[in-house]
Amino acid sequence: MEKLHIAIVGRRNSGKSSLINVLTGQKVAIVSDVPGTTTDPVKRSYEIPGFASVVFIDTAGIDDTGELGRQRIAKTTEILPQSDFILLLITENRFEAMEENLVRQIQNLHIPFLILHNKSDILSLHPDVKNTLESRYKTQVIDFCCRRPENISELFEAIRKLKQISTSPSLLGKIIRPRDILLLVTPIDSEVPVGRLILPQVQMIRDILDNHSVSIVLQPEEISSFLLTTGIRPRLVITDSQVFKKVAEQIPANIPLTSFSIVLAHRKGYFQEYIKGTRTIDRLQDGDTILLLESCSHHTTCEDIGRVKIPALLKKYTGKQLNFEFIPALDPLEKSPSAYALVIQCGGCMVTSQQLQTRLRPFIESGIPVSNYGMTLAFLNGIFERSIQEWEKE
Numbered sequence: 125m126e127k128l129h130i131a132i133v134g135r136r137n138s139g140k141s142s143l144i145n146v147l148t149g150q151k152v153a154i155v156s157d158v159p160g161t162t163t164d165p166v167k168r169s170y171e172i173p174g175f176a177s178v179v180f181i182d183t184a185g186i187d188d189t190g191e192l193g194r195q196r197i198a199k200t201t202e203i204l205p206q207s208d209f210i211l212l213l214i215t216e217n218r219f220e221a222m223e224e225n226l227v228r229q230i231q232n233l234h235i236p237f238l239i240l241h242n243k244s245d246i247l248s249l250h251p252d253v254k255n256t257l258e259s260r261y262k263t264q265v266i267d268f269c270c271r272r273p274e275n276i277s278e279l280f281e282a283i284r285k286l287k288q289i290s291t292s293p294s295l296l297g298k299i300i301r302p303r304d305i306l307l308l309v310t311p312i313d314s315e316v317p318v319g320r321l322i323l324p325q326v327q328m329i330r331d332i333l334d335n336h337s338v339s340i341v342l343q344p345e346e347i348s349s350f351l352l353t354t355g356i357r358p359r360l361v362i363t364d365s366q367v368f369k370k371v372a373e374q375i376p377a378n379i380p381l382t383s384f385s386i387v388l389a390h391r392k393g394y395f396q397e398y399i400k401g402t403r404t405i406d407r408l409q410d411g412d413t414i415l416l417l418e419s420c421s422h423h424t425t426c427e428d429i430g431r432v433k434i435p436a437l438l439k440k441y442t443g444k445q446l447n448f449e450f451i452p453a454l455d456p457l458e459k460s461p462s463a464y465a466l467v468i469q470c471g472g473c474m475v476t477s478q479q480l481q482t483r484l485r486p487f488i489e490s491g492i493p494v495s496n497y498g499m500t501l502a503f504l505n506g507i508f509e510r511s512i513q514e515w516e517k518e
């Protein structure tokens with residue numbers, strides 16, 4: 125399961141580090157009454173029992189001063205796009221230009237946020253401030269006290285709601301129902317580590333269990349006899365892209381079939397845009413430039429797929445003279461989005477959905493087609509249309 129990144133922002137001394145200690149029930153962040161105690165963004169991973177795996181990001185105050193302070197604020201701002209959601213701390217009913225500015229940035233990034241009025245033991249949240257902020261920003265404003273966190277369950281409930289907004293609850297949740305039977309066709313070849321399954325398969329099994337559906341896991345060789353002897357008609361068959369064609373031949377055309385990478389592509393958002401964008405491969409022209417967006421710099425398999433495999437297959441499939449550009453890690457865009465005929469994003473396994481969406485938004489807003497590695501490969505291998513059928517009905 126992807127970890128939820130929750131950034132905690134606000135002025136110096138508002139109790140950001142204290143809040144992390146309260147939420148995790150541990151004294152992990154350094155707290156002091158000296159303003160500017162936290163200087164750099166600090167990420168800490170926690171398993172909150174019965175809730176989620178989260179990464180809290182403690183940040184420096186947004187009201188820091190001087191040259192160093194300015195640099196610290198810049199670091200805090202850089203953290204925002206990496207967050208799935210944000211907790212903004214205020215105290216003493218102060219919500220001024222600084223806070224308004226920050227909220228504007230958060231809203232521009234489309235990140236859900238919550239306002240926490242801390243230190244209610246000193247001064248409680250004024251009802252007028254609460255009402256004004258809640259109606260202006262359509263979000264909850266909670267009065268809180270890190271020293272006596274009596275209403276921590278209210279805070280967790282609010283975070284839970286934000287979590288529902290910021291992450292899709294399930295990979296397959298929209299298309300499967302309890303007790304549906306899914307066939308997972310997973311070849312065991314030399315690339316699969318001994319004694320294990322690869323992560324996408326494990327994630328899928330977990331997701332199917334979460335939906336109270338049933339998964340049957342088998343290898344391609346067993347499909348025909350399984351269907352014949354049991355008479356079971358699976359609701360959906362999911363398989364590895366590598367063996368898609370072989371599996372497709374054995375699955376009757378009226379049983380939906382898709383691949384693990386298509387289901388996973390769906391999780392990071394912009395899926396419908398990917399579907400539209402992928403089909404524009406058929407309209408590529410000589411001289412078009414295609415941008416491949418990578419998200420990390422150390423994944424050699426992905427690097428090979430993005431830098432070598434996809435360009436070679438695209439040239440072969442289209443027969444056109446195409447140019448390719450690459451942007452590694454999360455490096456900034458240097459050209460205008462309109463310089464590109466198509467943008468192909470990697471699977472983004474190392475980044476949050478939020479980061480990925482922030483990165484693709486300029487292209488989508490400029491009407492530039494976007495796709496991702498898995499869907500482009502599916503298209504170039506002739507398995508795209510069948511593997512997205514189920515998702516097109518959304």
Ligand SMILES: Nc1nc2c(ncn2[C@@H]2O[C@H](COP(=O)(O)OP(=O)(O)OP(=O)(O)O)[C@@H](O)[C@H]2O)c(=O)[nH]1
Nearest residue numbers: 136137138139140141142156160161162243270271
């Ligand atoms: N009275 C009261 N004090 C609090 C509360 N929460 C935090 N504090 C105190 O406020 C001071 C600042 O707390 P921190 O958690 O260090 O604040 P911060 O926002 O991380 O501050 P910087 O790292 O300096 O930006 C500490 O002395 C805390 O003990 C609260 O709810 N009530």
Ligand SMILES: [Mg+2]
Nearest residue numbers: 140141161162
């Ligand atoms: Mg701090």
